[in-house]
Amino acid sequence: MPIHNADIAMIFEQIADLLEIQDDNPFRIRAYRNAARTLNGLGKDARALLEQGEDLTKLPGIGKDLAAKIGEIVSTGRCRTLQKLQEQSSPGLTDLLKIPGLGPKRVRALYDELDIHTPEQLYRATRDGRIHTLPGFGEKTELHILKNIESYVQKDQRIKLALAAQYAEPLVEYLQMADGVKHVIIAGSYRRCRETVGDLDILVTAGTDSPVMDHLIHYDEVNEVVSKGGTRATVILRSGLQVDIRVVEQQCLGAALHYFTGAKSHNIEIRKLAQKRKLKINEYGVFKGKERVAGDTEESVYNAVDLPYIPPELRENRGEIEAARSGLLPKLVEHSDLKGDLHAHTTATDGHNTLKEMALAAREQGLQYLAITEHSKHLTVAHGLDQTRLLQQVEKIEELNNELKGITLLKGIEVDILEDGRLDLADNVLDKLDLVIGAVHSLFHLSRANQTNRILKAMDHPHFTILAHPTGRLLQDRDPYDVDMNKIIRKARERGCFLELNAHPQRLDLLDTYCMMARDEGVLVSINSDAHSTQDFDNLRYGIGQARRGWLEKGDILNTRPLPELRKLLGRTM
């Protein structure tokens, strides 16, 4: 079982948790957490870096000691420091920390005083009323724990960005109706366009006398008010989604937006920069002593620490601050840069709309071209096209292109990559198409070597143009298949083919870290809707968000090209 960065990061997080329970040096604890974050955001596996003889201490937050621990974990699969800590207390304690309302101090007290070291033991103790007898614990805390432990069992995880949008957008409209409210902005990971969000962070600007907090708790979707003060409140919606609201005055908008957008590690770095300049940054502004020197806009916050504005999608503390300092921030791709969409289905296979309906809907979105890429025959559940039906569709597309104005349909296929790397349709048919998207739809469980070779072999095919949803993952539903993306991206460069960034909210595949790798190798990415209906073109916005998180510029995207240039890149002149 090869060790991945996420495995190492989890070990470091567990060490940090246990050290925290033991009341160890908080900065030592933070060091472990920083290193875990660095590992999670890394494009390459630490294991690969070590094999290449790279010096891990060059990574941010990783010094001599932690580099050695990474080496130990990679080679043995274990970490003696963690084992020792687990022997000193109990491995289950880290589970207790996940229960809302329980931090290291309370977990320690429960362990020391009542010998509680699992959520199950805690549940029994709360039911028996043994908790409120402890110093620092009262009746309310005991009730609180009992409630949270029940929801912990059926703990709702993060939700997909597109689903969060369905809850967030009506709530924003509702909040805007409160007296005195000027701006309502969704910040947090939602604004950073993360694939999933854990909660909604909503920033409101309003006068100090605004009734917006009372307005909020009367929203008919609110199921529970967790906390409510004058400037801050937390509620749970009926869907289970947590909403944190922060109200500030208009002049604090920039500083508050920066603070509330995160990521936390990015904000910490920015505040450290401020410290060096004898400044203090909080959600109300940038301060020199008691004097407020910036904070009206986010740009003014960055300028106060001698940086240009950094777009939210980049704020993950994975190199954006250094890039900003050196003037090397990317000029991120925007939705309006897209000229076309290279992956769509119709009623010919598993789509819900006809060729013409899809073409008109794409034109409505401002697109100049749309590739029709049905499934191929191997994918029988989707009524994939065989040679005869594909050629019929090619004819229909040519007829429709003569009729349509302002949009051009391209002839394509989403052809299955078979187990041995062959494509599901013959060369003499693929030859008649403008583009061939290759896709893995079966045998997700192949070994890393076999899966990688299967795809590499398909990419060697002379007609292969784009690799669809390259890792095959379905967010929160199916893990990516085990595949060596380094090799795939290098192959794409050699062969002059492209990688899809599938914009479907459940896929968002390429992952942002692979976008960065593609960019570094000079491989163009195609942001495709994979539309199965006319509404699905709206999903392109999530693809754009993902591409921006992957630092991609307009020039890094295949389908920002006007049609003549695109045709050249596809290697077809017909």
Next chain:
DNA sequence: GCCGTTTTCGGCCCGACTGTTTTCAGTCG
């Protein structure tokens, strides 16, 4: 445990809300 425009020691981001206690610790974001 990491790090260096205060550089090998002495720092390490900042504030709101709750509950328990009575001035603040704990937790969270």
